[in-house]
Amino acid sequence: MEKVQSVRGTYDLFGDAKRKMKKVIATGESVVEKYGFEEIETPIFEFTEVFARNLGDTSDIVTKEMYCFEDKGGESLTLRPEGTAGVVRAFVANGMQQNLPVKFYYHGPMFRYERPQKGRQRQFTQFGVELLGVETPQADIEVIAMAYEFLQKLGLSGQITVEINSLGDAESRDTYREKLVAYLTQHIDELSEDSKNRLTRNPLRILDSKEDCDKTVIANAPRYADSLNENSRQFFAAVLKGLDLLDIKYRVNDRLVRGLDYYSHTVFELTTDKLGAQGTVLAGGRYNGLVAQMGGGDVAGIGWACGVERLSMLLQEDTALPRPIAVIPVGEDTQETALQIAHQLRLAGFSVEQSYSGNMKKRLMKANKVNAAQAVILGSDEVATNTATLKDLDSGEQKTVALADLIKELQA
RNA sequence: GCGGAUGUAGCUCAGUUGGUUAGAGCGCUGGUUUGUGGUACCAGAUGUCGAGAGUUCGAGUCCCUUCAUCCGCCCCA
Structure with missing residues (x-):
């Protein structure tokens, strides 16, 4: 085995980094469940068309970033590069239109063949929500409020900016696109090479x-806002008013357009300046045409997704494990008693570390290393009298307690 | 995919114009007498110097290739 390194853009997660990611996900779940969202788990890969057809033929994700492969049956499959297409596919496949609205959240790995950087991996984790079947601005407001509360609970709201824009309905979008292309075509010589290409593509x-x-x-x-028709304009105004009512600070950014074709009306991004070029930490928008595009009828949708790695990189403090109790036998003849006591304490709900070897000094050192709060010391003296020495590892104080009272003492 | 930087012990890094046995701090292991840790002191281990080829009497140091990471672009979470 020569190549022990993980493949480019993938990482082994453990220790503090893993704990932080768990914390991000657990926080997201607790917030989102208050809004009535339930977890859904869809497959990690789908038929390639699920993504290719719905994200937009011109998006970079589809044209150059997907992990596609052929399975043994000759089907073209793709590791999911984002979560929405899969959830909407599941929605349609399972006939969920019968029971609207539908509120789902999900988390799991996504795959994009990109050049890795800090905060950008080829396999990364997203936590996201999808709210299907609500056409009114209330859905937009609620979903953004949820995102905001989520980051607040993580202690990040102070370093995050909420940017929001409206792409309007399909009519508005077409109108604007025409105007923009007309304008840019006049100035085509002044544009960068990349943008000259984008002029026809996107x-x-x-x-x-x-x-x-x-x-x-x-x-x-x-300006985009000037192309919004009356309906789109009113819709956006209602969303902003709702955010004001909830005291959510935002910045309207009329340059904000999202990369995927399925967006309409509200789009938003929550960004930080702490992650270099990868500042977008959570992003989403409304996708009213997507369900119909997959053959599921005229069902509105809105959602967002966040990069769990990016968020956890913003978490400052190390996440602490719960402090265990160390059970320390002294001498061979006390091992069995120690084993039993450790077991009883665990059954009583305590987190217990048994040191596996070494003399008392070694075991106390190990207790210290795992950040134990208390040590239960069992020597032959203690065992003979059915007691244990209980040592507080912070203060250093210790006292003798009867084994029968041990659990009560530890609970105090 | 494009441009730039970096790659030396588990971690953070030093290593002088190429010159003998490659260093520090932290961490790790053991010890400072037999049943008391988190502090202090003492001792010890650890590296194919990212990988491969080349120049040279001699390469961690120079050239080339490759892999990986980081920064920017593209794009995105």
Whole structure:
């Protein structure tokens, strides 16, 4: 075995990094369940078309980032690059239109063949929510509020900016696209090479280009808001009003367009400046056409997903494990008693570390290393009198207690 | 996919214009007498110097290739 390293862009997760990710997911679950969301688990791979057809032929995810493979039956399959398409597919496949609204959350690995950087892996974890069957702005408000509360509970709201925009309905989007393309075509010589390409492929993306020459052109570009029709305008206003009512701070960014084709109306991103170029930590939007596109009828949808690794990298403090109780036998003839006591304490709900070898000094050192709060010391003297020495490892104080009272003492 | 930087013990890093047995701190192991840790002191182990080829009497140091990480672009969570 020569290649012991993990494949590019993948990581072994353990220790503090793993604990932080668990904390992010557990926090997300507890928040989202209060809003009535239930967990769904869909397969980690799907027929390639599920992603190819629905994310948009022009998106980079589809054109160059998917892990596609053929199985032994000759089917083209793809490791999921994002969560929404799979959940919507499951929604349609299981006929869930009968019982709207449907609220799901999920978490698990996603795969994208990209160049790795900090906060960007080829296998990464997303936690996301999907709310299907609600057309009113109330859904947008609730879903954003949920995202906001989630980051608040993680202690991150202070370093996060909420950016929001509206792409409007299909009509508004088409109107704007035409206007924008017309404008940009006049200035095509001033655009960067990348943007010249995007002009035919995905012109909206030019709006958030980081190239200076693009920025100058964009500064005078037609504004998205001016292309929104009355319906779209009212919808967006209602969403913003709701956020105001809930005291959620946001910034309207009319350059914000999302990468995937299925978005309409509200789109939003929660970003930080602490992760370099990978500042987007949670993002989502409304996707009213997606269910119909998969043959599930006219059902509205909205959702978001967050990068669990990115969020956990923002968590400052090390996540502490619960402090165990160390059970320490002294001498050979006390081992069996120690085994029994450790077992009883565990049955009583305590977290117990048995040191497996060494003299008393060694075992106390190990107790210290696992951050034990108390040590139950069992020597032949103690065993002979049915007692144990209970030592507080913070203060160093110790006392003799009867074995019968041990659990009561530890609970105090 | 494009541009740039980096790669030396478990971790963070030092290593002088190429010159003999490659270093530090932290961590780890053992000890400072037999049943008392977290502090202190003493001792010890650990590296195919990312991998491969090359130049040279001699390469951790120079050239090339490759792999990986980091930064930026693209894109995105």
